[in-house]
Structures are given as C-alpha cells and as structure tokens.
Amino acid sequence: MNAWVVFRKELIDALRDRRTLLMVVLSSVAIGPLVLIALSALVVGIERHAEERTVLAAGIEHAPTLRNFLERQTYRIDTAPVDYEAKLKSQSLGDAVLLIGKDFEAELARGDVPLVEIVTSSGNQRAGASVNRLARLLHGFSSEQATLRLALRGVAPATLDVLEINDRDLANPQSRAAQLTSMLPFFVLMAVLYGALNAALDTTAGERERGSLEPLLMNPASRLSLVIGKWGAVAAVGMLIALLSCFSFLPAQALLRSETLAAMFQFGLREAALFLALLAPLAAALAAVMMAIAIRCKTFKEAQANNTVVMLGVSLLPLVTVFNQSGEAPWHLAVPALGQVALMNRVLKGEAVGLLDMALPLSVCALITVAGVVFVARQLRSAALR
Amino acid sequence: MIEVRQLAKRFTQGRGKKARAVQAVDGVSLQATDACITGLLGPNGAGKTTTLRMVAGLLVPDTGQIRVDGIDVLREPRVALARMGVLSDARGLYPRLTARENIVYYGRLHGMSDSAASQRSETLAHMLDMTPLLARRTEGFSQGERMKTALARALVHDPPNIILDEPTNGLDVLATRALRDALRRLRDDEGKCIVFSTHIMQEVERLCDRVIVIAHGHTVAEGTVASLNAQCGGHDFEESFVKLAFSAAERERV
Numbered sequence: 352m353n354a355w356v357v358f359r360k361e362l363i364d365a366l367r368d369r370r371t372l373l374m375v376v377l378s379s380v381a382i383g384p385l386v387l388i389a390l391s392a393l394v395v396g397i398e399r400h401a402e403e404r405t406v407l408a409a410g411i412e413h414a415p416t417l418r419n420f421l422e423r424q425t426y427r428i429d430t431a432p433v434d435y436e437a438k439l440k441s442q443s444l445g446d447a448v449l450l451i452g453k454d455f456e457a458e459l460a461r462g463d464v465p466l467v468e469i470v471t472s473s474g475n476q477r478a479g480a481s482v483n484r485l486a487r488l489l490h491g492f493s494s495e496q497a498t499l500r501l502a503l504r505g506v507a508p509a510t511l512d513v514l515e516i517n518d519r520d521l522a523n524p525q526s527r528a529a530q531l532t533s534m535l536p537f538f539v540l541m542a543v544l545y546g547a548l549n550a551a552l553d554t555t556a557g558e559r560e561r562g563s564l565e566p567l568l569m570n571p572a573s574r575l576s577l578v579i580g581k582w583g584a585v586a587a588v589g590m591l592i593a594l595l596s597c598f599s600f601l602p603a604q605a606l607l608r609s610e611t612l613a614a615m616f617q618f619g620l621r622e623a624a625l626f627l628a629l630l631a632p633l634a635a636a637l638a639a640v641m642m643a644i645a646i647r648c649k650t651f652k653e654a655q656a657n658n659t660v661v662m663l664g665v666s667l668l669p670l671v672t673v674f675n676q677s678g679e680a681p682w683h684l685a686v687p688a689l690g691q692v693a694l695m696n697r698v699l700k701g702e703a704v705g706l707l708d709m710a711l712p713l714s715v716c717a718l719i720t721v722a723g724v725v726f727v728a729r730q731l732r733s734a735a736l737r
Numbered sequence: 738m739i740e741v742r743q744l745a746k747r748f749t750q751g752r753g754k755k756a757r758a759v760q761a762v763d764g765v766s767l768q769a770t771d772a773c774i775t776g777l778l779g780p781n782g783a784g785k786t787t788t789l790r791m792v793a794g795l796l797v798p799d800t801g802q803i804r805v806d807g808i809d810v811l812r813e814p815r816v817a818l819a820r821m822g823v824l825s826d827a828r829g830l831y832p833r834l835t836a837r838e839n840i841v842y843y844g845r846l847h848g849m850s851d852s853a854a855s856q857r858s859e860t861l862a863h864m865l866d867m868t869p870l871l872a873r874r875t876e877g878f879s880q881g882e883r884m885k886t887a888l889a890r891a892l893v894h895d896p897p898n899i900i901l902d903e904p905t906n907g908l909d910v911l912a913t914r915a916l917r918d919a920l921r922r923l924r925d926d927e928g929k930c931i932v933f934s935t936h937i938m939q940e941v942e943r944l945c946d947r948v949i950v951i952a953h954g955h956t957v958a959e960g961t962v963a964s965l966n967a968q969c970g971g972h973d974f975e976e977s978f979v980k981l982a983f984s985a986a987e988r989e990r991v
Contacts, residue, residue: 356845360834367833563829566887569793570846571815735827736795 353572357580358587365550365588375549379542379596383535384603387616390532391607397480406485407431407444410451416459417451417467420492439470445477447485459496532616536695537669539596539626540688543634544665546592547585548658551641554581555727555734556654559646564735578728582639582720589634590627597626617701625698628709629691632716636687637661639723646730664688684711687719738930739769739792739898744801745954746787761787762798763954769932769947771897774924776945777934780982784954785934786826789902792932793823805898819847822896824904828887832876836867836886839875840893847894854893861889865919881912888919899923901933905940917944938975952982 366372404424409431411418421428431448438444450468452458458465469485471478498508558564567577600618607613641661645654669692672679684690690712697704746762762784769775779785790796792803794814803810803817810817830839837858844854862868867885870878875886884904892899901920905913921944923929935941941948942962950958950965958965958981962974969977979988 352848353846356842360831360838360842360845363838364831364833558829561829561831562827563831565795565825565827566823566829566843566890567846568795569818569821569823569825569891570843571818571848572846573815732795736790 353576354580354583357572357577358583359580361550361554361581361584362587365553365584368549368553371549375542375546375592376595379539379546379592380599382538382542383596384599384606386535386538387532387600387603388606391613405429405446406449406488407435407446408449408451409435410453410455411449413453414451414455414459416456416496417492420495421488424488424491426488436470439472439475439478442472442475442477445475445481447471447478447482449485449489462500532699533696535600535699536626536692537666539593539630539695540633540665540669540692542596543589543593543630544637544662547589547634547638548641548655548662550585550588551638552645552651552654552658554585555642555645556648557651559648559734560650564731568732568735574728574731575724578642578724578731582635582642582724582727585638585642586635586720589638590631593627593630593634597623597630616699618699622698625704626695629694629712632713632720633687633691636716636719636723637665639720639727643723643726643730646727646734669693684708685715687712687715690715738771738804738806739767739900739932740802740804741765741767741788741792742802744788744791744803745799746784746791746796747799760954762791764956765801765951765954766956767932767949767959769898769930771930772924772928773946774920774931774933774944776941776948777932777951778936778938778941778948778978778982779934779951780936783951783982785936785951786902788951789823789825789900789932789934792900793821793825794818819894820896821898821900822891822894824884824888824891824899824901826902826906828883830875830878830883830886830890833874835872835874836862836878836882836889837871839886840890843890844893849894857893857895858889861892864922865889866915880907881909881915884908884912884916888916892923896929898930899932901931903935904933905935905937913940920944938978942974950978950981957981 405427406421407429411428411430418428432438432444435444435448439448448470450470452466455465455467467489469482469489471482473479494511497511501508501511558567568574601620601623604613604616604618607616641658644657644661648654648657665688668686668688671683671686671689672693679693683693694704694708694712697708744762744765745760748759748761749756750759751757765784765788767775767777767788777785777788787796791798791801792805792810794810794817797811805817806820808817808820830836831842834842837855840858840861841851841854844857845851849857858871859868862871865885865888867882867889870882870886875883878886884907888901888904899920904916908916920931920933924931924946933945946961948959948962948965949956958968960968965981966972966974966977969980971977971980
C-alpha cells in the first residue's frame with residue numbers, strides 16, 4: 352500500500368523532469384533507428400560499388416587484348432587521372448588503378464610475361480576493396496590466355512585445373528545481417544541504463560541532498576515499502592525506455608534504403624517482445640544496483656561519479672565475446688548485460704532462444720534486485736542522518 | 738503528551754585509530770503536556786537535535802525511555818509516529834511537485850485517502866495563510882514558503898503531538914511571526930502538545946509556556962521563563978540562560 356503511494360509519487364516526479372527525460376528518450380529512441388539507417392546507407396554504398404562494373408586503368412591503350420577481355424566481362428574501362436598516385440594517397444580516389452606497361456601487347460604475343468601493376472594504398476580502405484576484384488579479373492584473363500595456348504598445343508585445359516572449387520555459404524540471410532546489426536543490442540542496453548540512471552540517483556542521493564529523506568523516514572511507513580516503491584518507479588522508467596527503444600526499430604525498418612539489409616534485418620513484433628522480455632528484468636536489476644551505490648553518496652554528483660563503475664561494467668561486459676575467441680560459453684548467460692546481449696544477438700540471428708536460456712539471466716537479475724533493494728532499505732536510516 | 742526519561746546517546750566519530758566517542762546526549766529528561774508549548778533551549782551542540790531525532794524514532798538511544806501518549810517509541814515506533822508531526826532540521830521538499838502534492842504525499846503515507854489528504858491540505862493552507870501556494874511547484878519557494886509547506890506536510894495527519902527542530906532558522910521577522918501565531922492557534926484551538934527547540938532566547942520568552950534548558954547533553958533546568966529567572970535571581974532571561982547553560986569556566990573564556 353505504502354509502496355504503491357511511493358511508486359506513484361516517484362514516477363510522477365521522474366516523468367515531470369521533462370528536460371532530462373526528453374534527452375534520454377530522444378537519444379534512446381532515436382539512436383537505434385539512426386544506427387540502422389546509417390548501416391543501410393553503408394550497405395547501399397557497398398552494393399553500388401560492387402555493382403559498378405568499371406575498371407580504372409592507366410595505359411589500357413597498350414593492351415587491346417586485355418581491353419577486349421574486360422569488355423567481354425561487361426566492364427567499362429575508365430582512364431585513370433594523371434595524378435592518381437597522389438589521389439590514392441589522399442583518399443580522394445576510391446578505386447585501385449590498373450597500370451599497364453607500353454610493351455604489354457608485344458610481350459604477350461611473344462609469350463613473355465608482361466607485368467601489370469595494381470596500384471593502391473593500404474591506408475585507403477575504399478580503394479583496397481576493389482583490389483580483389485581487379486586481381487580476380489586479371490586472373491580470369493590470365494587463365495583464359497593460358498587455356499587458349501594449351502588448346503593450340505592440343506593439351507586439355509583440365510590438366511591445369513586439378514581442383515574444382517565451389518563456395519557454399521551456410522549463413523542464412525538473418526545471420527549475415529547480424530554481423531552488421533550486432534551492435535544494436537548494445538545501444539538498446541545503454542539506453543536502458545541511461546534512462547534509469549537519473550531516476551535512480553534522484554530517489555536516493557538526490558533525496559539526501561535535498562534534505563527530504565529525513566522527513567520521509569518520519570512517516571509511519573516501513574523502510575522496505577519506501578524502497579520498494581522507489582525501486583519500482585526507477586525500474587519502470589528503465590522499462591519504459593526499453594519499450595520505446597525496442598519498438599522504435601519497427602517503424603525504422605521502413606526507412607531502410609538497402610533492400611538487402613531490409614530483407615536480412617527481420618525485426619518484427621516477436622523480436623521486439625523478446626528483446627523486451629530480456630531487457631525488463633535487467634532494467635529492474637540495474638535500477639537496484641544504481642540505487643544501492645547512490646544511497647551511500649551524499650550528493651547527486653558524488654552518486655553520478657560512483658555510478659560510472661556500473662556504466663563501465665555494463666559497457667565492457669558485452670565485449671567479453673569479442674576478446675574471448677572461443678565463442679559463446681554457457682556461463683555468459685549468467686553474467687548480467689553479457690547474457691542479455693548474447694541472447695539479443697541470437698534473436699537477431701534468427702536462432703532459437705529457449706525458455707531455459709531466458710530463465711538463467713532472469714533469475715540472476717531477480718537475485719541482484721532483491722539484494723540491492725534490501726541493501727538500500729538497510730542503509731536508508733543511516734543515510735538520512737549523515 | 739511526550740515523556741522522555743534519562744535519554745543517552747553516544748556516537749563514534751571517525752574510523753580506525755582516529756575514532757573517538759562523542760557523548761551527544763547524556764541524561765536528558767523532559768515532559769511536554771498537551772495544550773502547552775514546551776521550549777527546548779540550549780546552545781549549539783547541546784544535544785537538542787539528537788534528542789528530538791530519538792523522540793521521532795530516527796535514532797535508537799543507548800539508554801532511556803520515550804513515551805508519546807503512553808506509547809513506547811522504542812517498541813512501537815510506527816504507532817508512535819502516527820501520533821507525531823515532526824518538522825525536522827532537514828525540510829527538503831520535492832521541487833517538481835506542487836505544495837499540495839507534497840502535503841498529500843505525506844498524508845497518503847500516513848494512511849489517509851487521497852481526498853481526505855487533499856481536504857486537510859486546504860484546511861492547513863488556510864490556517865498557515867498559504868492557500869495561493871498550494872497549486873504552485875515548490876521549486877523557487879522562499880524560505881518562509883518552504884517552512885510553511887514543510888509544516889503543513891508534518892501536520893497533515895492532524896497529530897496530537899508536534900515537534901519542531903529550530904523552525905525559525907532562516908526565516909525573516911514576518912515569517913517568524915506568522916509561525917508563532919500558527920503555533921499559538923494550534924495550542925489554544927486544538928490543544929496540541931508542542932515541543933520546539935531553539936537557541937534563541939526571544940523565541941522562548943515570547944512563545945513558550947515551559948522551558949527546558951539543555952546543555953552538555955543533559956537537562957540542567959526546567960520551568961517557566963519567570964521561574965527560571967527567579968531561580969537565577971535576575972530579570973533578564975538571557976542572563977539566566979547563560980548562568981544555567983554554561984559553566985563558570987566557559988563564561989570566563991568569553
């Protein structure tokens with residue numbers, strides 16, 4: 352009963368802090384879709400580049416046979432600018448350049464090995480992407496010439512091709528997209544954390560700083576009920592942010608410019624609900640932890656400084672999978688933040704997330720929450736007096 | 738009715754080797770009756786706030802007894818708190834809530850219904866002359882306005898016993914007068930038992946029916962202003978207070 356009164360008051364109080372709330376909502380709700388849209392623009396750029404069938408060459412006039420080959424592969428040949436070296440270095444040119452010597456055609460006819468250079472700068476990532484394509488093309492040309500020569504001498508071309516190589520990709524479209532979208536769970540997680548932070552500090556250290564904690568304790572309400580009400584409000588704000596940020600991906604998908612990404616990134620109501628089911632308990636646990644840290648601080652500012660530990664922990668824990676090359680281990684699910692991110696990534700990859708997988712992080716969160724709330728209730732009286 | 742007997746409280750300051758014990762309260766006894774304003778007079782650091790915090794159940798005394806309307810505060814702190822309205826030294830309000838919401842919040846925590854608490858806040862606002870403040874958010878309130886809101890908040894459950902810790906701190910003359918009037922009305926019209934601590938002589942002379950002088954953590958004298966003057970053989974209450982509260986050596990040093 353009293354917990355409900357406290358909960359209602361703290362929630363009203365938090366929701367009236369318009370400016371803070373607006374910033375949190377804007378950043379949390381906007382950031383996911385923004386990242387998604389930026390990703391789609393990136394994918395569009397890559398796709399367009401891949402579709403652009405042009406070769407940048409210097410001295411192509413010395414190599415009519417090569418030109419003929421490239422044109423048969425439906426490539427367009429552009430003459431490289433004179434200052435291509437400088438441009439490649441300064442990154443204003445986004446394609447590697449094919450450099451052909453003067454004697455190319457004559458050497459080729461003689462059966463010598465003419466030299467062709469692929470000029471790029473490894474500091475120039477965009478140009479680096481086209482090196483493979485050029486190398487593949489030249490390889491194709493080289494093997495065509497070789498085949499012709501062998502055929503002239505009456506040798507079967509298969510003598511040279513000992514192996515037949517075929518690629519088989521096991522990834523489904525969703526898991527391919529997950530490579531790009533694996534940072535999304537992290538953004539959602541941070542949104543929840545920052546959303547709950549302000550309320551968590553305001554209801555504890557803020558209350559102390561204002562001098563309103565001592566009078567509050569002179570009401571005939573049990574300390575546990577006061578703390579449960581406060582925690583409930585903080586957790587509710589965190590969950591609200593989680594809800595907003597998860598569901599903001601739904602309309603954001605309509606803005607995806609890359610059809611490939613749109614086809615691969617399948618985030619429907621089911622995915623949003625799973626995200627929320629993972630994030631809500633975490634929001635509750637984080638609220639309790641941040642309050643437990645803040646109740647020992649005399650001022651809002653001090654509490655903010657102390658809570659950087661939580662911020663750091665939550666942002667570093669998900670990186671365990673990056674540093675640990677052995678992949679996902681079962682214990683990961685028991686680590687707060689890490690477990691949630693791992694499971695959210697599974698959801699994005701379209702893999703099955705069982706009830707048992709959800710139960711472990713849920714029970715860890717419940718444990719943390721109870722410990723945090725009881726700790727705050729114990730600290731409340733001494734906090735009011737100090 | 739508030740009865741306090743032989744209250745003692747010791748604090749430990751600092752940690753480890755630097756720790757030292759401070760006997761904040763050492764044998765305070767007082768009795769405050771209904772329809773009477775009892776003043777707790779003492780110099781800074783005499784133990785007034787600690788005593789009142791123990792009465793309000795916020796601190797547990799090492800020894801001693803506290804009874805509020807016959808209820809043992811140590812055994813049933815919440816039952817006792819329901820019969821007390823405490824305006825403590827800390828009177829922080831919630832700046833994003835209106836004055837009314839601040840008052841109603843405490844009413845709800847005392848188990849009142851929303852409408853009853855709201856109605857009571859109207860009554861109190863009328864009594865404390867703060868009706869125009871009710872609908873305003875407390876952010877930017879003046880000291881006097883804050884004090885009125887905090888007092889209304891402490892009185893929302895219509896407690897028979899009222900405890901005020903240095904309520905006039907930071908108030909100007911008019912606000913102080915308004916507070917005094919309000920306290921007199923509470924005593925005369927509603928027969929409340931009011932305990933109020935201060936270190937200002939004039940406050941006591943103007944307002945209190947009975948005075949309890951506290952110094953060095955214990956009760957050193959009690960009675961009316963006139964009887965305390967008579968006890969010290971003078972007419973000036975300030976002189977009497979200094980004689981009662983400070984030892985000869987302390988008076989010498991000043």
